[in-house]
Amino acid sequence: xxxxxxxxxxxxxxxxxxxxxxxxxxxxxxxxxxxxxxxxxxxxxxxxxxxxxxxxxxxxxxxxxxxxxxxxxxxxxxxxxxxxxxxxxxxxxxxxxxxxxxxxxxxxxxxxxxxxxxxxxxxxxxxxxxxxxxxxxxxxxxxxxxxxxxxxxxxxxxxxxxxxxxxxxxxxxxxxxxxxxxxxxxxxxxxxxxxxxxxxxxxxxxxxxxxxxxxxxxx
Amino acid sequence: xxxxxxxxxxxxxxxxxxxxxxxxxxxxxxxxxxxxxxxxxxxxxxxxxxxxxxxxxxxxxxxxxxxxxxxxxxxxxxxxxxxxxxxxxxxxxxxxxxxxxxxxxxxxxxxxxxxxxxxxxxxxxxxxxxxxxxxxxxxxxxxxxxxxxxxxxxxxxxxxxxxxxxxxxxxxxxxxxxxxxxxxxxxxxxxxxxxxxxxxxxxxxxxxxxxxxxxxxxx
DNA sequence: AGATAACTTGTCTTTCTGGTCAGCAATAAG
DNA sequence: CTTATTGCTGACCAGAAAGACAAGTTATCT
Numbered sequence: 285x286x287x288x289x290x291x292x293x294x295x296x297x298x299x300x301x302x303x304x305x306x307x308x309x310x311x312x313x314x315x316x317x318x319x320x321x322x323x324x325x326x327x328x329x330x331x332x333x334x335x336x337x338x339x340x341x342x343x344x345x346x347x348x349x350x351x352x353x354x355x356x357x358x359x360x361x362x363x364x365x366x367x368x369x370x371x372x373x374x375x376x377x378x379x380x381x382x383x384x385x386x387x388x389x390x391x392x393x394x395x396x397x398x399x400x401x402x403x404x405x406x407x408x409x410x411x412x413x414x415x416x417x418x419x420x421x422x423x424x425x426x427x428x429x430x431x432x433x434x435x436x437x438x439x440x441x442x443x444x445x446x447x448x449x450x451x452x453x454x455x456x457x458x459x460x461x462x463x464x465x466x467x468x469x470x471x472x473x474x475x476x477x478x479x480x481x482x483x484x485x486x487x488x489x490x491x492x493x494x495x496x497x498x499x500x501x502x503x
Numbered sequence: 504x505x506x507x508x509x510x511x512x513x514x515x516x517x518x519x520x521x522x523x524x525x526x527x528x529x530x531x532x533x534x535x536x537x538x539x540x541x542x543x544x545x546x547x548x549x550x551x552x553x554x555x556x557x558x559x560x561x562x563x564x565x566x567x568x569x570x571x572x573x574x575x576x577x578x579x580x581x582x583x584x585x586x587x588x589x590x591x592x593x594x595x596x597x598x599x600x601x602x603x604x605x606x607x608x609x610x611x612x613x614x615x616x617x618x619x620x621x622x623x624x625x626x627x628x629x630x631x632x633x634x635x636x637x638x639x640x641x642x643x644x645x646x647x648x649x650x651x652x653x654x655x656x657x658x659x660x661x662x663x664x665x666x667x668x669x670x671x672x673x674x675x676x677x678x679x680x681x682x683x684x685x686x687x688x689x690x691x692x693x694x695x696x697x698x699x700x701x702x703x704x705x706x707x708x709x710x711x712x713x714x715x716x717x718x719x720x721x722x
Numbered sequence: 723a724g725a726t727a728a729c730t731t732g733t734c735t736t737t738c739t740g741g742t743c744a745g746c747a748a749t750a751a752g
Numbered sequence: 753c754t755t756a757t758t759g760c761t762g763a764c765c766a767g768a769a770a771g772a773c774a775a776g777t778t779a780t781c782t
Contacts, residue, residue, distance in 0.1 A: 303759085320628050325543030327739060341760055343741065401627050404682075408620050408627075409539050411685045418689045426690045443714075449707035452687060456679035457672045463623075466630045468671060470637045471645045488668035492715040495662070522728090546769060560730055562771065 303345075310335045310345055314356050319401035322409065323353050354413060357406065360399035361414075365421060367392065370429040378436045382497065383490055386454060390486045393462035394477075400462035426451065443498040450497075457489045522564075529554045529564055533575050538620035541628065542572050573632060576625060579618035580633075584640060586611065589648040597655045601716065602709055605673060609705045612681035613696075619681035645670065662717040669716075676708045 313335035317326045328349055332342040346352035367388050373381050393400055406414050433447040461468065465477055472481065532554035536545045547568055551561040565571035586607045592600050612619055625633050652666040680687065684696055691700065 321543050322541045322624065322628075323544070324540050328741085329739070338761065339740090340742095340762080344758095344760070347741085349740070404627050405541065405624065407686050408623050408682050409541075411689075415685070415689070418686060422686075423690055423692075445710075446703065446707035448691060449704055450711075451690075452679055452683075452704070453672075453676045453708060453711055456675040456683070460671055460675035463627050464671075464675070466634070467626050467637060467641075470630075470634070471642055471670075472667060473642075484665065485668055485671070488665035489672060491664070492669075492672055492711070495717070496711045496714040498714070547771085548769070557731060558769095559732080559771090563729070563731095566771085568770075 306335075306337070307345055310337070310342060310352075311356060311359065314346075314352050315398040315402060318353060318356055318405070319398040322402075322405035323349075323413075328352075350413075356399070356402055357414060360396060360403055361417065361421075363396065363399070364392065365425070369425055370432050371425075378441050378497070379494065382493060386458060386490045386493055387486060389454065389458040390461065390482060390489065393458055394479075394482045397462040397465060400459055404459065404463045443496075445497060450493075454489075454493060457492070461485050525554075525556070526564055529556070529561060529571070530575060530578065533565075533571050534617040534621060537572060537575055537624070538617040541624040542568075542632075547571075569632075575618070575621055576633060579615060579622055580636065580640075582615065582618070583611065584644070588644055589651050590644075597660045597716070598713065601712060605677060605709045605712055606705060608673065608677035609680065609701060609708065612677055613698075613701045616681040616684060619678055623678065623682040662715075664716060669712075673708075673712060676711070680704050 310331070314326075314331045317331045317334055320326075321330075326349075328342055329339050331352070332339040335342065346355070368385070370381060370385065373384065403414075406412075411418060429451065430447045433442075433445075433450065436442045437444055437447070461477065461482065468481075469476055474481065477485075529550070533545075533550045536550045536553055539545075540549075545568075547561055548558050550571070551558040554561065565574070587604070589600060589604065592603065622633075625631075630637060648670065649666045652661075652664075652669065655661045656663055656666070680696065680701065687700075688695055693700065696704075
């Protein structure tokens, strides 16, 4: 019985492989369209066209727009939440932890610019679909991380800072390279931000944060 | 002749007063709606409803959506450009100039959160309506301001920094209090950000930037 | 007071959009 | 090989949306 169930889950037929591929392609396409237009501005038609399938076929895979949108958001958030907890790396020096944090946040902006933009649209719009998630998932993690930073301060490992606003600043400074990329491109006189630009940005932001915190190298 | 023209311009009849008031009300309402839904997601109907007039009447004042949207954007940008040039305050110490800059940027987030959000939606969407403006107006000012910061560095008034990315970070860190306010509210456990929150945020960001720059108080 | 201009609204048309449904085609299971 | 399941498409629908148009109302000018 158990065997049968497992087999059923694992079996990869021609169809199931195709399905997975197509779903992935749809999600990527949806990400692109939602990133540009936000939820209400995006049409199923446009997403279907981007994915090179018919609208009806898109609806076959994702029966309605809201569901598709939430899937796109969820994919992004799962990646973020996974990468963005201080606590998981406890035991190392603040310097190491914060450096890696900024680095990883910046990498997310570079690798998933569209997901970041979808998220940004959603938040700016007042997080209608995401409010509950932020309250139930992000806030607890935020509170823990703030406590950790406070303990660093009281141990004298970093300078006195406002921990909450430290996070807001780091998030804003790193996400801007995904969300506001067009503005940055224009001001830097580039057609798009390459690896090098992101490296420079990462160094600059890391340097800002480290200086602001006056982090000590030794515990 | 000249007199007549001037008189015509200045004369404030019942109608012209009403017109100005109504136009202003429409623009404020449009700002609210565009801030929430972005350009393509907003309907003229919704804007009309928010302004408490009929859709046809709205169209009488702003014959189409694009025009209305551009007016809202332009209003915001005019305010920003006016407040956000370093050069206008040349002669003072970097510390004073940068402090005021951060302060003013933060004040804009506090006073015009909706305008800021409209702008953010537009940029995230790839700045379809604003690209030209950014190239022709923002970039030259940016280049000048970057040069000024470079001169500060070479004079040893502030620490070695990446000037371009300094601006990106300041902008991101201050705008986040308008654009991402809902997220910040949730994480701070508040229903909305009050004067005090903005004051704390301003102090935190200012402190952050000043430490990063190691600005000297004396020229 | 009458003519003119400014304002407001109701009606209508066209296009777009999310979504349904019936039926056909391809694949998998027995 | 047959049957059942899954995948896909064309035709269709109801509601929303932008905006044109005409007709009526109100204010201003002479």
